[in-house]
Amino acid sequence: MFVDIHAHLSFADYDADRSDVVARLKEQRVSLVVNPGTNVQTSRDAIALAEQYEFVYANVGLHPNDVHQITDDDFHTLDALLAHQKVVAVGEIGLDYHYPDANIPKQHQCFREMLRLAKRHDLPVVIHTREAWDDTFKIMQEESSSNLRGAMHCFSGGVEEAKKCLALGFKISIPGIITFKKSTLPDVVAALDIEDLLTETDCPYLAPAPHRGKRNEPSFVVEVAKKIAAVKGLAIETVAETVHQSAAELFAVSQK
Numbered sequence: 001m002f003v004d005i006h007a008h009l010s011f012a013d014y015d016a017d018r019s020d021v022v023a024r025l026k027e028q029r030v031s032l033v034v035n036p037g038t039n040v041q042t043s044r045d046a047i048a049l050a051e052q053y054e055f056v057y058a059n060v061g062l063h064p065n066d067v068h069q070i071t072d073d074d075f076h077t078l079d080a081l082l083a084h085q086k087v088v089a090v091g092e093i094g095l096d097y098h099y100p101d102a103n104i105p106k107q108h109q110c111f112r113e114m115l116r117l118a119k120r121h122d123l124p125v126v127i128h129t130r131e132a133w134d135d136t137f138k139i140m141q142e143e144s145s146s147n148l149r150g151a152m153h154c155f156s157g158g159v160e161e162a163k164k165c166l167a168l169g170f171k172i173s174i175p176g177i178i179t180f181k182k183s184t185l186p187d188v189v190a191a192l193d194i195e196d197l198l199t200e201t202d203c204p205y206l207a208p209a210p211h212r213g214k215r216n217e218p219s220f221v222v223e224v225a226k227k228i229a230a231v232k233g234l235a236i237e238t239v240a241e242t243v244h245q246s247a248a249e250l251f252a253v254s255q256k
Ligand SMILES: [Zn+2]
Pocket: 092, 128, 153, 154
């Protein structure tokens, strides 16, 4: 059974055919989907969808590109939403220096605030980091504690970054990018144990081959698992089983 630990399934991209997209999950044997929040509204939306489908879970998060307008009230709301029974992690949170208008001090402050919320609720975190490895590690190290754990979503680093994440108690989540011709993710996957890996689509973005360029959806996560199996010389069932177990453990869900 396959796992998509990061699918923006409540985004408007699926408004016209969401129930069909969800129906395809069963066909493709995808048995666990985690839908992240990026701000108060999308966190609420993720929870609403998780209430509708047993095997869909929610994260409550604050994306680094969404920190501009955040208020103290918003933090209180996010804190309250974390108590919902289908919320399995704080995410996505992190740093993103890609855009020229990135408010870096505010991103740092919000990242720390959300890490502290996760520790207080004893929940794992799902981290988004883009062009910001040094500061991401610095903050993760400074905020590290015995119950800080989680996943590096849409992993974009090399073997060195991956090993640092593992040492901090984080899993490496492999996106569809691994199926792209020039991707260096196969090297990362080859260097790590299968137990250290998770799979995701980050849909609606970044559809894997052979769907590249189309709208992505969680059922395409099978392509990510296939590629991992090929790189590691493992049976696809072994990859699916191991990743499922890792995800179920990290997010403390029991569905099979
Ligand atoms: Zn992200």
